[in-house]
Structures are given as structure tokens and as C-alpha cells.
Amino acid sequence: METFRCNGLNKTFEGVHALIGLDLEFPTSGITAIIGPNGAGKTTLINVLTGFLRPDLGHCFLGEHETTELLPYQVARLGVARTFQDLRLIFQVSVLDNVLLARQHQIGERLLGALLQFGIANEEARNRDAAIRLLQFVGLEEKINELAGELSYGQQKLLTLACCLATEAKILFLDEPVAGVHPEMASRILFLLRQLREDGKLVIFIEHNIGIVREVADLVIVMDAGKIIAQGPPSEVLERHEIMEVYLA
Amino acid sequence: MAHAAFYGLGAYTSALITLHFGAPFLLSTLMGMMAAALISLFISLPSLRLHDDYFVIATFGFQMIIFGVLNNWMDVTRGPLGIPGIPQPAIFGWVIRSQIGFVVLSSLLAIFAYSIVYRLSASPFGRVLRAVREDEIFAQSLGKNTLWFKVLAFAISAALAASAGSLYAHYITFIDPTSFTIMESILVISMVIIGGAGSPWGPLIGALILVILPEALRFVGFPSTVAANLRQIIYGILLVLMIILRPRGLVGRYGFGQ
Numbered sequence: 001m002e003t004f005r006c007n008g009l010n011k012t013f014e015g016v017h018a019l020i021g022l023d024l025e026f027p028t029s030g031i032t033a034i035i036g037p038n039g040a041g042k043t044t045l046i047n048v049l050t051g052f053l054r055p056d057l058g059h060c061f062l063g064e065h066e067t068t069e070l071l072p073y074q075v076a077r078l079g080v081a082r083t084f085q086d087l088r089l090i091f092q093v094s095v096l097d098n099v100l101l102a103r104q105h106q107i108g109e110r111l112l113g114a115l116l117q118f119g120i121a122n123e124e125a126r127n128r129d130a131a132i133r134l135l136q137f138v139g140l141e142e143k144i145n146e147l148a149g150e151l152s153y154g155q156q157k158l159l160t161l162a163c164c165l166a167t168e169a170k171i172l173f174l175d176e177p178v179a180g181v182h183p184e185m186a187s188r189i190l191f192l193l194r195q196l197r198e199d200g201k202l203v204i205f206i207e208h209n210i211g212i213v214r215e216v217a218d219l220v221i222v223m224d225a226g227k228i229i230a231q232g233p234p235s236e237v238l239e240r241h242e243i244m245e246v247y248l249a
Numbered sequence: 250m251a252h253a254a255f256y257g258l259g260a261y262t263s264a265l266i267t268l269h270f271g272a273p274f275l276l277s278t279l280m281g282m283m284a285a286a287l288i289s290l291f292i293s294l295p296s297l298r299l300h301d302d303y304f305v306i307a308t309f310g311f312q313m314i315i316f317g318v319l320n321n322w323m324d325v326t327r328g329p330l331g332i333p334g335i336p337q338p339a340i341f342g343w344v345i346r347s348q349i350g351f352v353v354l355s356s357l358l359a360i361f362a363y364s365i366v367y368r369l370s371a372s373p374f375g376r377v378l379r380a381v382r383e384d385e386i387f388a389q390s391l392g393k394n395t396l397w398f399k400v401l402a403f404a405i406s407a408a409l410a411a412s413a414g415s416l417y418a419h420y421i422t423f424i425d426p427t428s429f430t431i432m433e434s435i436l437v438i439s440m441v442i443i444g445g446a447g448s449p450w451g452p453l454i455g456a457l458i459l460v461i462l463p464e465a466l467r468f469v470g471f472p473s474t475v476a477a478n479l480r481q482i483i484y485g486i487l488l489v490l491m492i493i494l495r496p497r498g499l500v501g502r503y504g505f506g507q
Contacts, residue, residue: 050390076392088387090380092502100373101380102391108373109393111401115368124373167391 001028001170001202002063004049004080009058011044011226018044019055020226026171031197032204033213033234036223037246042206043085045223046173050082051075062171077104081169083160085176085206091149095140095159098148099131100124102166131166138162138192154185161192172196174205178212190216214238222246251292251308252410252437254315255285257429259411260418261319261326264335267419274338278415285411286404293403297396312431319426331425338419351420358416362409367449369405378402382447382503410437439484443491445501454499459484 005025011018018041026032034042047053049060051072060067067075076082090098106127107113108120135141138158143151148159157177164172177193178186193203193216207213213220213234220237222230224246230237237243259281266277296307319326326332338345338354345354369375380388381395388395418424436459444455463480471479491498 052386052389071394072386072389073392073394076390082390084386084390088384088390090383090387092383093376093379097376101376101388101393104392106373109377111369111374111405114372114374115365117368117372120372163391 001200002065003028004060004062004171004202006049006060007058009045009048009060010056011041011048011053012056017226019048019058022058022226022228024221024228026202026204027219029197029200029202030218031193031216032202032219032221033217034204034206034221034223035208035210035213039225040223041226042223043175044226046082046175046204046206049075050080050173076167076169079168079170080173081164081167081171082173083157083164083175083177085179087153087156087160089148089156089159089163091147093148094145095135095148095151096128096131096144098159099134099162099166100127102163103127103130104167131162134162134165137165137195139188152185154181154189157181157185157189158192161189165196169201171202172204174203176206176208179208186212210238250305250431250434250438251312251315252406253429253431253433254312255289255407255410256414256417256433257315257319257424257426258285258288258407259414260424260429261332261414262411263415264332264418264424265325267336268332268334274340274415274419278412281411281415282408285407285414289404289407290400293400297399297403309431312434316426316430319429326426329425329427331423332418333423335418335422335424337422338416355416355420358412362412363449363453365405365409370449374398379447436484439488441498443487443498445498445503447497447501447503451498451501459487 003025007023009019009022009024022041022045024045034045036042044053048055049067051067051070051074055068058068062075062078062080065078067078067080070078090101093101107118107123113120132141132144135144138161140151140155140158140162143155148156151159161174161177164174174193178189181189190212193205196203197218217234219231220234221228222237222243229246230240230243259278261281262284263274263277263281266272266280267274272280292308292311296304296311299307320328322328340354345351370378377388377393377398380391380393381398385395414429417428421428440455440459441452442455443458444453445451462483463476466476466479466483497503
């Protein structure tokens with residue numbers, strides 16, 4: 001799989017330096033956790049990498065493709081999916097429709113395809129089967145016809161994960177995937193992340209709970225004040241006293 | 250706010266093509282629709298990057314520009330003098346002159362427009378449009394080019410308005426810019442608000458109510474001059490009541506201001 005990397009990333013918001021000369025190369029698969037205190041630049045980093053923010057300086061690459069200037073939908077089409085800290089879904093449509101929306105390269109999404117309806121029924125049937133399989137994978141198969149807005153918060157987090165997977169992305173950025181959910185649901189989400197690791201995907205997630213990072217991450221990246229101050233296996237990085245001091249501060 | 254502009258573009262394009270080139274009604278209507286869709290790109294590409302109120306102001310500006318062009322481009326549109334003598338529609342040699350004939354033609358065009366809207370809204374294309382309406386950022390994160398979908402939706406809307414313009418031009422046989430003012434745009438928006446957005450049925454029901462209601466007033470005994478003024482008052486009252494009491498309209502799925 002192609003490597004996602006960036007070098008010399010800088011991003012400033014009205015004089016506040018969110019990212020400062022950041023160099024980073026992600027592994028090709030596994031689970032990477034990004035940790036750091038509030039304001040460390042974690043979400044800004046994800047926003048830059050997924051095209052939702054343009055860096056002031058620096059470059060991002062996915063394999064040979066430079067993604068720095070790409071729009072969010074263009075980055076997504078390269079196989080990079082993401083979730084958001086403030087949970088985003090189409091709340092007024094069904095769970096199934098949210099997942100169907102995420103499927104890529106649909107003939108029915110083209111104007112002529114939609115007007116002529118040629119081959120749409122078969123395509124929809126195939127996409128529906130794939131979507132149901134994904135909803136079974138995340139444990140929402142009994143909710144397919146419910147409105148996304150009627151699910152519990154934890155179930156909505158699962159649905160965002162299903163949507164990411166429906167894009168068939170190889171790289172998933174998850175912004176606090178278990179924040180605010182019931183411990184039982186959090187265990188379910190962590191179990192799914194491990195499954196995705198087994199499938200060879202790269203999962204990058206922002207997390208504040210050190211226990212969860214220790215439990216699932218293969219690599220941990222520690223950020224503070226827009227810089228990476230440490231990275232490595234959790235068993236090494238999280239034992240370092242100065243790192244924990246920064247984090248707890 | 251520019252629906253009347255596209256309605257006018259369809260009327261003028263169709264009328265001019267018929268008068269100057271002798272094109273049949275269906276072809277001139279198609280040309281009018283294409284012209285409106287094409288011109289919609291000039292407004293949608295720059296202004297769809299705007300949001301909410303700013304987008305409304307941009308389309309309002311476009312409406313005023315088109316009215317200005319229709320009113321001042323004397324060589325082509327004859328300005329306030331208008332274009333008289335537009336032939337009545339002829340379809341495969343059959344000239345439609347009777348009221349019944351127009352009812353049939355209008356109904357067929359309405360069914361055509363409705364079937365396009367219904368097909369699109371029931372397809373994956375419509376699913377993306379709903380996603381763009383609800384949460385554009387989420388749609389982008391799933392790889393959808395939301396700007397392109399908005400441009401297409403705007404162009405389709407412009408083309409359908411233009412088809413109504415062409416029908417109007419060939420029915421009345423005379424057009425001038427006063428038929429395509431901002432008041433017509435407000436009327437269309439009122440139809441959507443009263444019927445309800447987010448459903449293909451909503452605007453249809455809204456249109457039926459706002460067209461039939463003033464006609465019904467005449468049966469109550471109001472003279473036609475009074476009924477015409479009452480129409481504006483009733484539109485205003487209905488709009489205010491709907492926005493306050495039922496923001497989703499009668500059968501809509503999307504609430505304005507919610």
C-alpha cells in the first residue's frame with residue numbers, strides 16, 4: 001500500500017501556530033494513535049491531510065500523488081476516509097442510505113445515469129448487499145431502516161465507521177472514535193479497529209484515553225504545540241516521563 | 250431568487266428562435282432550456298461558493314441583470330416594446346389554438362418536468378443532493394464533488410423554468426420584460442414554501458394552491474381588480490403563517506430555517 005507522508009507542514013490561524021514544520025510518515029497499515037493536549041494540532045493535522053484545510057507551507061503525499069492542493073473529495077477518492085470530532089451524518093435519511101451514499105463510482109450518481117436509469121437497479125442491488133454486509137460488520141444490521149438521527153450516539157459513531165468502510169478506503173482517519181460512548185460500545189469499536197488492522201488497513205485515530213491507546217495502537221505519535229515531540233510503539237513512548245508530563249499538562 | 254430570469258430566458262430564446270429561424274415549438278423549447286442551463290453556469294460556478302444569505306443576494310443580482318438586459322437590449326429583445334406575433338405552438342404540424350389544446354400541452358409538459366424531478370430525486374443522484382443539503386462537509390468526506398452536484402441541480406432547475414417560459418411565450422404570443430420580474434421569482438419561492446421543499450409533490454401542491462386560490466376569489470364575488478390585489482395580500486399572509494406554523498410546508502420534508 002502507498003505511504004502517506006508530509007513534510008514541512010505549517011498552518012497558522014490568526015497568529016496561532018497550529019502546525020509548525022511538521023514532518024511525518026505513516027506506516028502502510030496497522031493502528032496509529034495521535035495523542036496530545038488540547039490545542040496540540042491533532043485535528044488540524046487530520047484536516048490538512050484530508051484536504052479540508054490548506055497548509056500555509058509544506059507538502060503532503062500519498063505514494064507518488066501530491067495531495068497538498070487537492071480538495072477533500074479528491075483526497076477521499078484516493079482511498080482516504082475520515083470521521084469528524086463533531087459527529088457528521090445525514091441524520092434525516094436512513095442508516096442504509098447513509099452507507100449507500102458512501103459507495104464510490106455509482107452510475108446512478110451521474111446525471112444521465114439517473115435520468116435514463118440504465119443499469120441502476122442492478123447497481124443499487126449490489127450496493128445494497130455490500131452496505132448490509134458492512135452494517136452487519138459494525139453491528140447495525142437491525143437498524144438499517146431507522147433514521148440515522150434516531151440512533152444512539154454510540155450507534156451513530158458505528159455508522160460513521162461503516163460509511164468510511166463503504167468508501168473502500170485503505171486509510172481511515174478517526175477523530176476521537178470512542179469519545180463520549182458507553183464502555184461496552186467503546187469495546188465494540190476497538191474490536192472493529194483491530195479487525196480493520198487484520199484486513200491490512202491503516203487506521204489513524206486521535207484519542208485522549210491513554211489506556212485505549214496502549215490497548216490497540218501499534219504506533220503512537222505525540223503532538224504538542226503544533227509539533228511532533230515523540231513517536232514510536234506505545235510501550236516505549238508512553239513510559240517516558242517527560243512525554244506523560246506534557247500530555248497530562 | 251433568479252427563477253424568473255431563467256423563465257424569461259426560456260421565453261425569449263424560444264420566441265426569437267421561432268420568429269427568426271422558423272423552428273418548431275419543441276425544438277425552440279429545447280433550445281431555450283439549453284440556453285438557460287448554459288447561462289446558469291455563469292452564475293452558479295462563481296456564486297455557489299457562497300452560502301445561505303450571500304447566495305440568495307447573488308441570485309437576486311442575477312435576476313436584476315437579466316431583467317436589465319431584456320429591458321435594454323433593443324436590437325434583440327426590443328426592450329419594453331416586447332416581442333409580438335409569437336406563433337402558437339405547432340407539434341408535428343398540429344397547431345394548438347384552443348384552450349383545451351393548451352391544457353393538454355401544459356399538462357404534458359408538467360408531467361415531463363415532474364418525471365425528471367421524480368427520477369432524479371429517487372436515484373443515487375438525488376441521494377447525493379439530499380446529502381449536500383443536509384451536510385456538505387460529510388458528503389465531501391465521502392468523495393462527492395458537491396460543487397458539481399450543486400451546479401447540475403441549478404442547471405436542471407434553470408432548464409425546467411425555461412420550458413415553462415417557452416410555453417408561456419407561445420401561449421400569450423407576446424412577451425415583454427414585465428412578465429419576468431422579481432415578483433415572479435417570489436411567486437415560485439412561495440409555491441415551494443407553501444407546498445414544501447424536499448419532496449417532488451411539495452412545489453406541485455404549492456403551485457396548485459397559489460394558482461387556483463386567486464381564481465376562487467372571483468367566485469366569491471370580488472371584482473377581478475380587487476382579486477388581483479388580494480392575491481398579493483393572501484400570498485404574504487400564507488407565507489408568514491407557513492414559516493411560523495409549518496416550516497416544512499404542507500407535504501415537504503425540509504424545514505426552512507430549521
